[in-house]
Amino acid sequence: MVSGADFPARRPGFARWLSASNDITQQFLAIGGRPDFISMAGGLPAAELYPAAAIAEAAQKALARWGATALEYGPVEGFPALRQFIAERVGRQAGRSIGPENVLLTVGAMQALDLIGKVLIDPGDPIVVQFPTYVGALDAWRMRAPSYRLLDWSPDADSQALRGAQFVYTVPNYSNPTGVLVPTAARQALLERVLAAGTWLIEDDPYLPLQYSGAAGPSILELHGRMAPEGPYDGPVIYLGTLSKSIVPGLRVGWVIAPSAMIQALAIAKQSSDLSSSMLTQAIALELLESGHEEQHVPTIIRHYTERRDALCAAARSELAEWFDWEIPPGGMFVWMRRRDPAIDTDALYQYALREKVAFVPGSVFDPAGKLTSAMRVNFSRNAPSVLQEGVARLAAATRHYLRKNS
Ligand SMILES: Cc1ncc(COP(=O)(O)O)c(C=O)c1O
Incomplete structure (x- = not known):
């Protein structure tokens, strides 16, 4: 009899997927659901702020307005009215002409990363990534087996470094995992290098709405628009947006946003993944956007997250400053803590943290080579200030135990 346990050995393709799975992501999900744990690991919004009543109302309106259309399979490129809305909004934000043919609606930005991998990466292809790199992007591209180069932001960066790359990947606003806001001059310089190299630039922008103490920079899409404001969009920037952080991930x-030929290629890749996104959630999203709900809701999120960021950083100043350095992030969801004490290895510290029932994300998962053990990502959006204080106290206890055993 064949048991499920035999499958990995018997089916090489299946085994490859199992070994490629980033099991730490599974661990975070499991820990997130345990009431005895304080998880500062996931990049999750504050669930108690989810606007359930507004979503229920939007769902009713969407069904009354669109009827069966909202319940059908839809066009793979997305719900036309929402595509139009997003085209106009991004066009306004970026000060350039964007049409619906430049928009593909996806199942979150995560699906966009997956589709980009399908369309642009063949095994061994070089891609250039901002470092450290969003773990979801590394996961999305793992089975495509690219060869990684790390993005150098310095003004005298090697101009050859982007040559031959399929694309450059960056999260310039309040990056995941570092919270860094890339200065405008560095964005412009990168755009010029991308244009000179004739490659694509993936600008992943989920944290744009979460600005606390430092306005987001102009998008690289916008910077390109300043160079070429007229005509259909044909630039190198493939821009990704999402409602996950400003409304709900669910x-x-x-x-x-991309030139129409790239949108068509991505749409063909999407069709073989899911036929189409849910028309119902796209119709609900349209109601929420048209009614101005997002603009009304975001200031509430910002108020809470600013308080949480400050609570985390204040607790860390009194409990962790001996061992770690960090900058207060001007936006986003994360504080990136770098070890001061070279004896600390954040992969190893993670195991001690689990014993204290607290979790963070070790830096190694944001490194294509898996070697970054000098830093960790700590999330502040998910938990209330008092919980964050307790989480930091547990982290301090874990660090003390770890150092007692390892130095
Ligand atoms: C940089 C980055 N890109 C993409 C995503 C995925 O977002 P979505 O929920 O839209 O799939 C996230 C989620 O945390 C993220 O941090």
């Missing part, structure tokens, strides 16, 4: 509504 809508699973994101978008890609």
